[in-house]
Amino acid sequence: MQNVRRKLPHLDPLIAFEAAARLSSFTLAARELNVTAPAVSQQIKGLETGLGISLFRRGHRSVQLTDRGRLFQNSVSIALTHLANAADEACIDDGIQQLQIVTDTSIASMWLMPRLRQFEQHHPDCTFRLTTTDVQTDLLNGDFQIAILHGQGNWVGYESRLLFEEEVFPVCSPGHLDRLPARLRLEDIPSADLLDLEYEQWHWMNWAIWLTEIGLPLPDTQRKMKTNNYPFVIDAACNGAGLALGWKHLVDDHLASGALVRPFSETVKTQNGYYMVWPFNTEMAPIAAAFHDWILAEFGTENTVPRSHRFQP
The missing domain is CATH 3.40.190.290 (D-Maltodextrin-Binding Protein; domain 2)
Incomplete structure (x- = not known):
């Protein structure tokens, strides 16, 4: 598990990435997460630096997933869904x-x-x-x-x-x-x-x-x-x-x-x-x-x- 821990990104940037990838917008992701757009941009930039890849192609008013970003989105979405379900199950009345x-x-x-x-x-x-x-x-x-x-x-x-x-x-x-x-x-x-x-x-x-x-x-x-x-x-x-x-x-x-x-x-x-x-x-x-x-x-x-x-x- 120690090796996994070294490779695993922090959860907040993953949540920011999932929202931005799903909504194709840092601004809309920020609004959904109740944070600022620069904060979302900074978290995703740090995630890209840690992974050593570009996840988005950034335009003037839009962002678009790269091929690697799209593959990463599929895995991240599934993983976050599993984590959310596990948290719900742990909190059963x-x-x-x-x-x-x-x-x-x-x-x-x-x-x-x-x-x-x-x-x-x-x-x-x-x-x-x-x-x-x-x-x-x-x-x-x-x-x-x-x-x-x-x-x-x-x-x-x-x-x-x-x-x-x-x-x-x-x-x-x-x-x-x-x-x-x-x-x-x-x-x-x-x-x-x-x-x-x-x-x-x-x-x-x-x-x-x-x-x-x-x-x-x-x-x-x-x-x-x-x-x-x-x-x-x-x-x-x-x-x-x-x-x-x-x-x-x-x-x-x-x-x-x-x-x-x-x-x-x-x-x-x-x-x-x-x-x-x-x-x-x-x-x-x-x-x-x-x-x-x-x-x-x-x-x-x-x-x-x-x-x-x-x-x-």
Whole structure:
């Protein structure tokens, strides 16, 4: 940034230049900026000296941009607009209720976004800042009021409440089943067209883990598709590409619509789950408390004996 600072002109001459270039007049620019025309002329002259180029061709009663001046005007106009917008955003009224949510890409796209409108209808003045990534350390290192995270609820420095336990089962499209030469059996899974989740996090379920839990052989080394993005896995399954693993609650809408089916009743439950998480010993803002209660109501029928954790820093 030090090198940028040496090259960057002062802001006042840039503002004077932008006005003069837009209005094609030092006099009109001075009137707009509530300064004198000689002051505008002096600022632009100093800018030209610093840049080592001529920005204007000066006539008796007019000024005209040079070719370099016209190129410079485009960049300066855009930069000043961005600065003005940033200043406006920084001065947003504190009375506006902004809800800061962080979660992974799966819960965001497959559960939260389809339902967020329901919450918004009861809180029309609320604005949202939603941050998504599958790297939990990145999520927890940012500013947030409410997080929805996958794990065991033991994040130091945070309180957590279990929303739903992890339950995983095979899913595919009806069309994929119809294209198979024979009825798909459970023992056929290791050699089937498997759509797999890249094993980047220790607690992520994939086909190798699922089959081991069921007591079946490991799948063939070659998968039909592997990706680190779970919504992509489900999109591929909906389009008939193969057999995927479905997480309860994440694929409920797909099952209800018929886009996906469960070819087997077998399921694997783990010690993990999805938790609502918030900073320890911190009073929630009213909008965060309302979101907290709304989320619990969405899953309230499942957890009659909720699992909660409080981990002090």
